[in-house]
Amino acid sequence: MTIFILTQILFPLILIGWLAFVPPRNLLGIGIQSLMTAIALVAIARMGIWVFPPWWTPYLYGVLFILALALGFLRHQPKRRMPLSWPGWVMIVGFVAFGAYAGNEAARSWTGQFPAAAPAVDLTFPLRGDNFLIVNGGSDIRINAHLKTLDESVPRFRDYRGQSYGTDIIQVNRWGLRSRGIIPKHPAAYLIYGAPVFAPCAGQVVQAIDGFPDMTIPEIDLVNRAGNHVILRCGAFEVILAHFRPQSLVVQSGMAVAVGDAIAKVGNSGASAEPHLHIHAQRPGSLAMPLSGDPLPVRFNGRFLTRSNRVTTPPPETEP
Template identity: 45%
Template structure:
């Protein structure tokens, strides 16, 4: 996992930037395609990849470096068409990068549109802090939860209600999600222990708070929600999962108002590192698994959040 992240999100962008800076194409068409291709690819990577690892602001730095390298490259003169095989290779690579970046970048941007289902509006569920969306949006490229929409896969049916879920990481000092690269101690993560508040007025229909918080990357794939709260707010249910052991402040049957304390973020259930999972669904059928209801979209503070978006927690 670490090697893959370093390769795709650090080594590859730096290699493309160095190619543009140190080896600009020798022809006009080559330069244009080299600049456009590297820009499109970096844009798509910024939108598609999860930037909790290594850090959320790294794509912005890549963008500044690309602007500087592109400006330097485009100042160079040369013939319109390449005069050598190496020149045509640069054209081909630029076209390839432009195609890949265009396709994946367009898909990531399209994921910002609300899904073709009812969308539920809720308030900010966080207390003070800064948070980064790891999964969110209406395209599987930016929201891995959407794979559970596939009704042909039997094992997804008990979880189908979470198909448009949003996952949040915390942002700590320097925008880092944790102290260290991937520490085992869940308390080293910025979101661990973050206060959670009721994002809607309703009734607590389920609450569990005694399951353990695992060391990273252990998880419980059977009790997937871990410690959790399910709120019935009108015709929808809001599910908050992976909460901290012993932190719950509510019990089934409690009536809550917007902003009432619910508990804290933890690392219980099917969570390989501390994060908040939140989704909206219709109530599950009687006797069915609790998150098997019809999935609904979710807007938080009026925003349909997508991978890479940031959210500031509410003040006290």
């Protein structure tokens, strides 16, 4: 996670600083460098997990890019007819290759905002409150890490393929920060920790597992990957909600639930690098491997959520 954070901070700043302070002196060179830098920033913005730095950081990079472009032109005054040296041509070729790669990544991540061809399941968003942020979601692996479990060449993924279109949800404050500190070790330092989770569909609890401890960040439980979790059978499909706080479940196997019934509280049990709610829908799995069913895309309140989407839900209506 630390390397990931540094990459999202340092790499964009290096690209922007390069454009501002040492751009090519030729108009062709600075034009290509500017275009490729813009494409790279778009790709980083689309694929990054913006928890720290926060979700608004790509907009700041956009402002800095415009300022860097203006500064590069004003300070260095590139000439239309100035010949390029061979290092200049090498740099241009490098930028074009880099821009082509970044553009492909951005385009592929953009297609991930649309549901896969499989029939989508309609659910009610399982949390109540402001500023929920999607950190994994969508139909492309660039914005949803769960899709790696569709790789049938890795035998261990077959037991968890039902989560392939899964969604991971955290909560941030008004400044876009999700915790006290950058990567605090204690789960209670995260804003979403302890948030009530509600049934996203009407059905029956087929499995309710409790008793696993919260993990200290960034440790994860590689054996009991779902941690404390609930499986709901809602008609022809199942919904799995995972990583609950220990001793927070208020449902048991066999219970019937209605939409909006309390289920548990968000925690950090199982293979969870930090507190979040994991939810996915699937065709029923086997008894031995309950998360191995065919994965199904999900729409929450009619919306297909992807990485960096933000969600605010009103509190339940109360009787007057």
